[in-house]
Amino acid sequence: MHKRWWSLAAVSLLAAVALVAPASPAMAAPTFKVPFPCGQSWSGQTRTNHSPTNAIDFNRTDDLGDPVVASAPGTVDVVTDLGGTSYGKYVRINHGGGYSTYYAHLNGFNVSVGQTVGYGRVIGWVGTTGGSTGPHLHYEQRLNGSAIQIRFNGALALYWGTKTYTSDNGCGGGTATGTVGTSGTPLTVRSGPGTGYAAVDTLANGTTVTIYCQTNGTTVTGTYGTSSIWNRIGTGRYISDAYTYTGHDGFIPNVPRC
Numbered sequence: 397m398h399k400r401w402w403s404l405a406a407v408s409l410l411a412a413v414a415l416v417a418p419a420s421p422a423m424a425a426p427t428f429k430v431p432f433p434c435g436q437s438w439s440g441q442t443r444t445n446h447s448p449t450n451a452i453d454f455n456r457t458d459d460l461g462d463p464v465v466a467s468a469p470g471t472v473d474v475v476t477d478l479g480g481t482s483y484g485k486y487v488r489i490n491h492g493g494g495y496s497t498y499y500a501h502l503n504g505f506n507v508s509v510g511q512t513v514g515y516g517r518v519i520g521w522v523g524t525t526g527g528s529t530g531p532h533l534h535y536e537q538r539l540n541g542s543a544i545q546i547r548f549n550g551a552l553a554l555y556w557g558t559k560t561y562t563s564d565n566g567c568g569g570g571t572a573t574g575t576v577g578t579s580g581t582p583l584t585v586r587s588g589p590g591t592g593y594a595a596v597d598t599l600a601n602g603t604t605v606t607i608y609c610q611t612n613g614t615t616v617t618g619t620y621g622t623s624s625i626w627n628r629i630g631t632g633r634y635i636s637d638a639y640t641y642t643g644h645d646g647f648i649p650n651v652p653r654c
Protein backbone atom coordinates (compact mmCIF):
# COMPACT_ATOMS: atom_id res chain seq x y z
CA MET A 397 0.00 0.00 0.00
CA HIS A 398 1.04 3.58 -0.48
CA LYS A 399 -1.20 6.07 1.26
CA ARG A 400 -1.13 6.56 5.00
CA TRP A 401 -4.36 8.10 6.13
CA TRP A 402 -5.40 6.53 9.41
CA SER A 403 -4.66 8.32 12.66
CA LEU A 404 -2.04 6.69 14.79
CA ALA A 405 -4.58 6.12 17.55
CA ALA A 406 -6.92 4.24 15.24
CA VAL A 407 -4.05 2.23 13.80
CA SER A 408 -2.87 1.33 17.27
CA LEU A 409 -6.29 -0.07 18.11
CA LEU A 410 -6.59 -1.98 14.83
CA ALA A 411 -3.10 -3.45 15.11
CA ALA A 412 -4.00 -4.71 18.57
CA VAL A 413 -7.21 -6.28 17.25
CA ALA A 414 -5.22 -7.96 14.45
CA LEU A 415 -3.10 -9.72 17.06
CA VAL A 416 -6.03 -11.68 18.45
CA ALA A 417 -5.69 -15.17 16.97
CA PRO A 418 -9.01 -16.60 15.73
CA ALA A 419 -9.64 -20.28 15.04
CA SER A 420 -7.05 -21.42 12.51
CA PRO A 421 -7.89 -23.37 9.35
CA ALA A 422 -5.22 -25.46 7.65
CA MET A 423 -2.52 -23.63 5.75
CA ALA A 424 -3.53 -22.53 2.28
CA ALA A 425 -2.42 -24.85 -0.52
CA PRO A 426 0.42 -23.40 -2.58
CA THR A 427 -0.45 -22.15 -6.05
CA PHE A 428 1.30 -24.78 -8.15
CA LYS A 429 2.30 -23.90 -11.67
CA VAL A 430 3.30 -26.01 -14.67
CA PRO A 431 6.92 -27.10 -13.97
CA PHE A 432 8.41 -25.60 -17.12
CA PRO A 433 9.52 -22.08 -18.05
CA CYS A 434 7.03 -19.31 -18.79
CA GLY A 435 5.20 -19.66 -22.09
CA GLN A 436 6.14 -23.27 -22.87
CA SER A 437 3.43 -25.77 -23.81
CA TRP A 438 3.79 -29.41 -22.75
CA SER A 439 1.66 -32.47 -23.27
CA GLY A 440 0.72 -33.92 -19.88
CA GLN A 441 -0.63 -37.44 -19.56
CA THR A 442 -2.50 -39.07 -16.68
CA ARG A 443 -3.43 -42.74 -16.74
CA THR A 444 -4.94 -45.22 -14.34
CA ASN A 445 -1.98 -47.61 -14.55
CA HIS A 446 0.54 -44.95 -13.56
CA SER A 447 2.41 -45.22 -10.26
CA PRO A 448 1.26 -43.28 -8.36
CA THR A 449 -1.96 -42.93 -10.34
CA ASN A 450 -2.22 -39.18 -9.72
CA ALA A 451 1.17 -38.40 -11.33
CA ILE A 452 1.53 -36.64 -14.69
CA ASP A 453 4.11 -37.55 -17.36
CA PHE A 454 5.11 -34.53 -19.43
CA ASN A 455 6.51 -34.55 -22.95
CA ARG A 456 7.16 -32.29 -25.91
CA THR A 457 9.17 -32.71 -29.09
CA ASP A 458 12.91 -33.14 -28.54
CA ASP A 459 12.51 -32.68 -24.80
CA LEU A 460 15.69 -34.42 -23.63
CA GLY A 461 17.70 -31.84 -21.67
CA ASP A 462 14.94 -29.23 -21.49
CA PRO A 463 14.88 -27.25 -18.22
CA VAL A 464 12.49 -28.24 -15.42
CA VAL A 465 11.47 -25.48 -13.00
CA ALA A 466 10.06 -25.35 -9.47
CA SER A 467 6.27 -25.58 -9.43
CA ALA A 468 5.96 -23.24 -6.45
CA PRO A 469 8.23 -21.59 -3.90
CA GLY A 470 9.74 -23.91 -1.32
CA THR A 471 12.84 -25.62 0.01
CA VAL A 472 14.58 -28.45 -1.82
CA ASP A 473 14.70 -31.42 0.54
CA VAL A 474 15.68 -34.33 -1.71
CA VAL A 475 18.23 -34.41 -4.54
CA THR A 476 19.13 -38.02 -5.18
CA ASP A 477 19.91 -40.68 -7.75
CA LEU A 478 18.17 -44.04 -7.35
CA GLY A 479 20.19 -45.46 -10.25
CA GLY A 480 18.49 -47.56 -12.92
CA THR A 481 15.20 -48.03 -11.07
CA SER A 482 12.15 -46.03 -9.98
CA TYR A 483 12.56 -42.24 -10.17
CA GLY A 484 16.22 -42.36 -11.19
CA LYS A 485 17.55 -38.85 -10.59
CA TYR A 486 14.87 -36.90 -8.78
CA VAL A 487 14.24 -33.70 -6.82
CA ARG A 488 11.67 -33.11 -4.11
CA ILE A 489 10.60 -29.63 -2.99
CA ASN A 490 8.92 -29.02 0.37
CA HIS A 491 6.35 -26.21 0.07
CA GLY A 492 5.23 -26.19 3.70
CA GLY A 493 1.86 -27.16 5.11
CA GLY A 494 2.48 -30.82 4.21
CA TYR A 495 2.71 -30.09 0.46
CA SER A 496 5.59 -31.34 -1.69
CA THR A 497 6.34 -31.87 -5.37
CA TYR A 498 8.42 -34.55 -7.13
CA TYR A 499 10.38 -34.23 -10.38
CA ALA A 500 11.68 -37.59 -11.62
CA HIS A 501 13.83 -39.23 -14.34
CA LEU A 502 15.94 -36.06 -14.56
CA ASN A 503 19.05 -35.89 -16.71
CA GLY A 504 20.84 -33.75 -14.14
CA PHE A 505 20.42 -31.48 -11.14
CA ASN A 506 20.62 -27.70 -10.83
CA VAL A 507 19.84 -27.43 -7.08
CA SER A 508 21.08 -28.88 -3.81
CA VAL A 509 19.36 -29.93 -0.58
CA GLY A 510 18.42 -27.01 1.64
CA GLN A 511 18.20 -24.53 -1.20
CA THR A 512 15.26 -22.12 -1.27
CA VAL A 513 13.60 -21.89 -4.67
CA GLY A 514 10.93 -19.66 -6.15
CA TYR A 515 8.67 -19.82 -9.18
CA GLY A 516 10.54 -20.41 -12.41
CA ARG A 517 13.77 -21.58 -10.77
CA VAL A 518 15.48 -24.24 -12.92
CA ILE A 519 15.98 -27.31 -10.72
CA GLY A 520 17.22 -29.80 -13.33
CA TRP A 521 16.74 -31.10 -16.86
CA VAL A 522 14.41 -33.60 -18.50
CA GLY A 523 15.96 -37.05 -18.81
CA THR A 524 15.20 -40.73 -18.95
CA THR A 525 16.96 -42.00 -15.81
CA GLY A 526 15.60 -44.73 -13.53
CA GLY A 527 12.70 -46.88 -14.65
CA SER A 528 12.02 -44.81 -17.77
CA THR A 529 11.78 -45.91 -21.37
CA GLY A 530 12.18 -42.50 -22.98
CA PRO A 531 12.74 -38.84 -22.05
CA HIS A 532 9.89 -37.31 -20.03
CA LEU A 533 9.24 -35.55 -16.75
CA HIS A 534 7.37 -37.56 -14.14
CA TYR A 535 5.71 -35.00 -11.86
CA GLU A 536 3.77 -35.39 -8.60
CA GLN A 537 2.06 -33.21 -6.04
CA ARG A 538 1.79 -34.72 -2.57
CA LEU A 539 0.02 -33.79 0.64
CA ASN A 540 1.36 -35.38 3.81
CA GLY A 541 3.22 -37.92 1.67
CA SER A 542 0.29 -39.08 -0.47
CA ALA A 543 0.10 -38.22 -4.17
CA ILE A 544 -2.91 -35.96 -4.74
CA GLN A 545 -4.70 -35.00 -7.95
CA ILE A 546 -2.64 -32.28 -9.57
CA ARG A 547 -3.77 -28.66 -9.84
CA PHE A 548 -2.19 -25.81 -11.73
CA ASN A 549 -3.27 -22.32 -10.61
CA GLY A 550 -5.99 -24.11 -8.63
CA ALA A 551 -7.46 -25.86 -11.70
CA LEU A 552 -7.63 -29.65 -11.64
CA ALA A 553 -5.55 -31.45 -14.27
CA LEU A 554 -7.27 -33.78 -16.73
CA TYR A 555 -8.02 -37.18 -15.16
CA TRP A 556 -7.71 -39.30 -17.23
CA GLY A 557 -6.08 -38.47 -20.52
CA THR A 558 -3.64 -36.23 -22.33
CA LYS A 559 -3.90 -32.46 -22.38
CA THR A 560 -1.67 -29.54 -23.34
CA TYR A 561 -0.63 -27.37 -20.41
CA THR A 562 0.88 -23.93 -21.04
CA SER A 563 3.15 -22.56 -18.33
CA ASP A 564 2.79 -19.17 -16.68
CA ASN A 565 5.48 -20.18 -14.22
CA GLY A 566 7.83 -17.29 -13.50
CA CYS A 567 6.24 -15.01 -16.12
CA GLY A 568 7.33 -11.54 -15.02
CA GLY A 569 8.01 -13.21 -11.75
CA GLY A 570 9.75 -10.53 -9.78
CA THR A 571 9.85 -9.98 -6.07
CA ALA A 572 9.40 -6.69 -4.27
CA THR A 573 10.57 -5.23 -1.01
CA GLY A 574 8.11 -3.90 1.53
CA THR A 575 8.27 -2.35 4.97
CA VAL A 576 5.95 -3.25 7.83
CA GLY A 577 4.17 -0.12 9.03
CA THR A 578 2.27 -0.11 12.30
CA SER A 579 2.00 2.36 15.12
CA GLY A 580 4.62 0.29 16.87
CA THR A 581 2.54 -2.76 17.66
CA PRO A 582 4.02 -5.93 16.11
CA LEU A 583 2.17 -7.18 13.03
CA THR A 584 0.79 -10.72 13.02
CA VAL A 585 2.07 -13.05 10.28
CA ARG A 586 -0.56 -15.58 9.15
CA SER A 587 -0.22 -19.04 7.56
CA GLY A 588 -2.60 -17.95 4.77
CA PRO A 589 -4.06 -14.80 3.22
CA GLY A 590 -6.56 -13.85 5.92
CA THR A 591 -7.14 -13.08 9.56
CA GLY A 592 -8.77 -16.51 9.97
CA TYR A 593 -5.48 -18.30 9.34
CA ALA A 594 -3.13 -19.31 12.13
CA ALA A 595 -0.80 -16.70 13.59
CA VAL A 596 2.72 -18.00 12.91
CA ASP A 597 4.89 -15.02 13.84
CA THR A 598 4.94 -11.31 14.52
CA LEU A 599 7.03 -8.62 12.83
CA ALA A 600 8.16 -5.40 14.46
CA ASN A 601 7.17 -2.04 12.97
CA GLY A 602 9.77 -1.12 10.34
CA THR A 603 10.74 -4.69 9.43
CA THR A 604 11.81 -5.08 5.78
CA VAL A 605 10.15 -8.00 3.98
CA THR A 606 10.53 -9.68 0.58
CA ILE A 607 7.19 -10.08 -1.22
CA TYR A 608 7.14 -13.20 -3.43
CA CYS A 609 3.54 -12.97 -4.60
CA GLN A 610 0.24 -11.29 -3.77
CA THR A 611 -3.29 -12.58 -3.50
CA ASN A 612 -6.73 -11.49 -2.31
CA GLY A 613 -7.89 -12.44 1.16
CA THR A 614 -9.58 -10.91 4.16
CA THR A 615 -10.18 -7.17 3.87
CA VAL A 616 -8.14 -5.33 6.46
CA THR A 617 -7.96 -1.65 7.40
CA GLY A 618 -4.50 -0.63 8.54
CA THR A 619 -1.79 1.98 8.40
CA TYR A 620 -2.06 2.39 4.65
CA GLY A 621 -5.84 2.23 4.22
CA THR A 622 -8.24 -0.62 3.49
CA SER A 623 -7.12 -3.54 1.33
CA SER A 624 -7.97 -7.18 0.62
CA ILE A 625 -4.47 -7.80 -0.73
CA TRP A 626 -2.17 -10.11 1.22
CA ASN A 627 1.57 -10.38 0.63
CA ARG A 628 3.34 -13.74 0.78
CA ILE A 629 6.67 -13.09 2.49
CA GLY A 630 7.84 -16.71 2.85
CA THR A 631 6.57 -20.26 2.81
CA GLY A 632 3.28 -20.22 4.72
CA ARG A 633 3.82 -16.59 5.76
CA TYR A 634 1.38 -13.84 4.78
CA ILE A 635 0.85 -10.26 5.93
CA SER A 636 -1.87 -7.78 5.03
CA ASP A 637 -0.94 -5.17 2.44
CA ALA A 638 -2.82 -2.65 4.58
CA TYR A 639 0.17 -2.79 6.93
CA THR A 640 2.86 -3.05 4.25
CA TYR A 641 4.50 -0.05 2.60
CA THR A 642 5.33 -1.06 -0.98
CA GLY A 643 5.20 2.26 -2.81
CA HIS A 644 2.18 1.05 -4.79
CA ASP A 645 -1.57 1.17 -4.29
CA GLY A 646 -3.06 -2.20 -5.10
CA PHE A 647 -1.06 -4.99 -6.68
CA ILE A 648 2.63 -4.37 -7.32
CA PRO A 649 3.58 -4.50 -11.02
CA ASN A 650 5.81 -7.51 -11.85
CA VAL A 651 5.03 -9.36 -8.64
CA PRO A 652 3.00 -12.48 -9.50
CA ARG A 653 -0.33 -13.52 -8.04
CA CYS A 654 0.12 -16.37 -5.59
Ligand SMILES: [Zn+2]
Pocket residue numbers: 446447451452453533534535
Ligand atom coordinates in the same frame (compact mmCIF):
# COMPACT_ATOMS: atom_id res chain seq x y z
ZN1 LIG B 1 5.53 -41.26 -14.69
